[in-house]
Amino acid sequence: MSSQLKAQIVLDRNYKIARVDERIYGSFIEHLGRAVYGGIYDPHHEQADEQGFRKDVIHLVKELQVPIIRYPGGNFVSGYNWEDGVGPMRDRPRRLELAWRTIETNEIGTNEFADWANKVNADVMMAVNLGTRGIDAARNLLEYTNHPGGTYWSDLRKSHGYEKPHKFKTWCLGNEMDGPWQIGHKTAHEYGRIAKETAKAMKLVDPDIELVACGSSNTGMATFPEWEAITLDHTYEEVDYISLHQYYGNHENDPANYLAKNMDMDHFIKTVTSTCDYIKAKHRSKKTMHLSFDEWNVWYHSREADKKIEPWTISPPQLEDHYNFEDALLVGSMLITFLQHADRVKMACLAQLVNVIAPIMTENNGRAWKQTIFYPYMHTSIYGRGVSIKPILSSPKYDSKEFTDVPYIDCAAVFHEENEELTLFLVNKHLSETIHLNADIRSFEEYQVVEHLVLENDHLKAANTAESQNVVPHANGESTNEGGQLQIIVPKTSWNVIRLKKFMM
Template sequence: MSRVLSKAKMVIDKDFVISKIDKRIYGSFIEHLGRAVYGGIYEPGHPSADEQGFRQDVIDLVKELQVSIVRYPGGNMVSAYNWEDGIGPKEERPHRLELAWRVIETNQVGTNEFIDWAKKANAEVMMAVNLGTRGIDAARNLVEYTNHAGGTAWSELRKQHGYEKPHNIKTWCLGNEMDGPWQIGQKTAVEYGRLAAETAKAMRLVDPTIELVSCGSSGSGMPTFPEWEAITLDHTYEYSDYISLHKYYGNRNNDTANFLASPMEMESFIQTVISTCDYIKAKKRSKKTINLSFDEWNVWFHSNEQDKKIEPWSIAPPQLEDVYTFEDALLVGSMLNTMIRHSDRIKIAAMAQLVNVIAPIMTENGGGAWKQTIFYPFYYTSVYGRGVALKPLIHSPKYDSTDFTDVPYLDSSVVYNEEKDEVVIFATNRHMENTLQVDIDARSFEGYEVKEHVVLQNDDPKATNTLGKEEVKPHNKGESYMESGKVVGILPKLSWNMIRLTNNKYK
């Protein structure tokens, strides 16, 4: 560990409340893509498989992450998906050409099976409907199949399939990335806005209790951003509850300092979407506030060249299987910090994806499962980042990178859990050479002391984890202590940290 010290200051206070954090911010995503489903969550014949063919070793890791909600079944795949293919007797389900990823979809896992899996993993389901090749009719029928109690054709068919009680799925996505030229059934903003609004109206007539996510632009780099948000929300504002954001980062130029500054662009992206939502609110004189669903986010670039070599029309080939590095974990930690700092508007988020496909969990067909480097910041933030987000006032030395100026070396978010009488500080030190000493003024938390300081660090930014060899894993020997009423946090160079403070009256 470098002992050259840089110094930063931070103030945290009980009254600096941003928002109560919605647990759904710690969500994820399973698409019928690569080995996410087949060979990931589902592998009949695997030594750990249960009676439905679901891998118990994977379920255990998902439960460890405390994933709150899982988006399904896509993704790009949903835009040409017929949900009826995935219900009823498995032996009667068709094999289809899956156009988004050019593979064969066997439909051995469908709506009911996935809902069963989610229950086993202690997660809710965020269901997406096809607004590419289909629309109002298929969407309202799916809501009837999953959520209506009985006495109608679709609800009675669900009962025939062995599900007497409705599934009561509450969160629904109105399509996926509909502005993307790669999307089956790409739409203009007006086309999508009209279709999404009418689909939302029909779905809500079937079940008025559901919440709906309107498609935002596929990313901040799209030529239509943020005009897409403004035009589509003009149609969907009164019918949807959230608008989606998608963002991936990659260190393609092997520029670590610039890569770790990427969340500054993410911050700008979020603020622009919020501003656009609030402009439409003002334009419509609405009392309703649209919140954000950041339902695809992660690091994604390692597998791009490898995926070009995949033979088309195979079944569940290894696609998008990024092997994550230590620096990727640092970036993921900062992306989580950014979302916590915006938890007043970001109410749902989904790390894309959960197993094998750009994922924190990897598996071997017929073999073991292991934790990628990015597993750890997600795990600690999900488990300990429950409560109220507090706004940290940060004074940090800064640096300039290739694309960013005035990048703080210290990136942090703070969560106060009143029920546990606990304050949790998540902090990344972006400095590639120096240890960062952070003096934290926490006077409103009198009587608290350092309970634990978890550190994720490695001298090699490119270190990875593989089956049976975990090069990147956390330890709880961090150097933090109380001094004259303040917390002094010692953050090693290039490290992600979690400092937990608890009230010593409970000792």
Template structure:
């Protein structure tokens, strides 16, 4: 590898380390919110969950969905809790008690030090509900909705700056599915009205629900014809899973993610050219993760129950490796990807798991997310990599070495995140860092395991990082040993001569 100070991709927007909480499964009830739990505070929020989320330093959290938002009446979740209605929640076929709503989520977000990224319902509702919710949240006072917020105990506006114009509106599973033309028109008019209420907000237009959608990327091109001048971002969603138990092929999935990003960028830039616009459309990869382990279990769920376990994937070591490469992919495209949300945060396809009434633990994917979020702040550099490659069932020329690099100029730190995809061989890596004179290795964190299927449970965490990584600097060259099937963070710091 060659790493140079001048090979700058972009300053990394911290929101690239965002996450997502939906009224789904035990993400809220039994996850972030559990009155009566031994650790719960006066608002019913679990402090053990708050502490782990704070460790992750999550800067922004998307809410309330997700599929749930497309039939959600936000008014059901504000005001006195005893007056809130129970509703049939159609997206996940459960009963929603509405004991947690907008204000509770804002309170919790502040507890964990995160901004809120609010989604509006463009499935069963539209312009009127969206502008009312925005007025309720952001207007200082003197109007119906802003005064209602004050009556509910929130004198000061929430000042939510980032808003999603619906969710996955191309999906046949979505309540109120739209054609690209229908969505584009509705999103544009909704965005126009919302900007009248608060011109300072940023808007995210719905992209395809995934790169495998039959209308991708035509959906992006058609919707952006309408939303390009109103929206600041277009969303991307993608999940992967090792359904065929082919680890080598699975670990190459981030190449598909990269191609997805390239295609969306090309489509955005085509519309920019077509419109003779000077504005650049940025990307919000606001759903990404591994999701497949829980699919069979979820089919057996009893409908209309309250907060049943749903989408509770138990992640393996190989899932953590893939998450590491997905984070690398986001950083390598940080010039256009400004927001990203690991979906989700607690219990539901999540890095953090809880027992209702009981303990808490870190899933395998917690660790690459944690280290990249905490130490991946600064300028993303473009590493020039020469690596042996392999072919798999779905991919050709897959580099065994996958890496992203961060230069934190303020702290005089160079951080290299690197995955060895090889299933059998250790890899010796030489990194030319001559432009980083007097930098020495502070720590080399390694996540490795002999068993690709190893998991963490509340009884035992089998997958945990160690700091016994082997790397050193000599005469402008960093030499590192990467164990087979491993995720690594090599952190270097400048020392005074």
């Protein structure tokens, strides 16, 4: 094995970051575009089940092993009356949906989505409307979903055919309330007050729930990170998580700079963590605030097309990014970033899951297929469960338009002690050079490589379609362990998953 460029990693089983909370592999379904109607729900499809849910989509979602799914929004939730989506479907009203300027039919609501989540083996992260509504609607929805019975709202649920409560554990207190685009946008103090009082009421209804307060919508917000400081100053003892949202794009067609953008995500996480710890110290609290990165992805391909969509239509094709190979590489690096911060990032939601900036695409009444970003998301979800190990990395670096000292190699490692498995996740960002990586794994000397998956393509703009899967992983990666020194060939612009298992000598 030889290569012009070399990198080194030291992995020691004692260099533990934290146990990975599997909910960092969560996702998101919003009443937006074709995510629900035409995505997960298409009653006229040949593969629709008895409730109208597409079985081909259910199969693909189950491949991803998504542990938790945020619902019903998103910007949508800030104008949503949850009562519109329960009860007999024939009685549900059609509404003007103001966030995305469409018609919402309300065919799918809280109970149906709970059913679908059960079919894909996922928990639900519910969101309450703190835009046009507030404490009363939030506590009533919680009573409807979680209370066993004997009260107005819980008995109403029973009358709708759901005898047992859904027991949704995780709840978002609104969505992106720092954003001027948000219906019911608030200042940090206004939001902090209503979030605190809503949290108090909800935990009186069900003390076992956990709550997520709205953080900044992205790092470019003028109020970042003061928003987090003010919001948490109000809510620190009432909430369990603060949210982060971030999307990236390659508008300038500068792949070297684009592939470095997970460094902005890393800075975002570190800044919010520092702000949380400042408020912890200010309040003399013993509680550590954790992070919910409950919207993240690549989003830029569809923005121009979305400007041409006719308003007040039903489930138009909004935010339908068709992802290419370089998008998959950045998604892989973002997932690696979460693993590097497993001590504080406990939940994350790839936004979204089907059709809308999603790893899964469908045709109405037609086919479903995997986008390029499906693969790094699936690999980390399946193999990235256990304890995140801190890699001591020495990598060649480069500078780009926005970033300096960008390592060509991104790396995360997860040790699943119970299964005696060690998995390395690697991205090589170099546009033209293979990198020879030496990983010192003497702490795992008895572990041998059982699989080296590689996602690579000579064309950064290569994409998958219903007709052709042009970007798919292969298992022909080159890596061997010789005396505790793992030698890895990391191809140019590639996503790599190296799986090792313990073998007794």
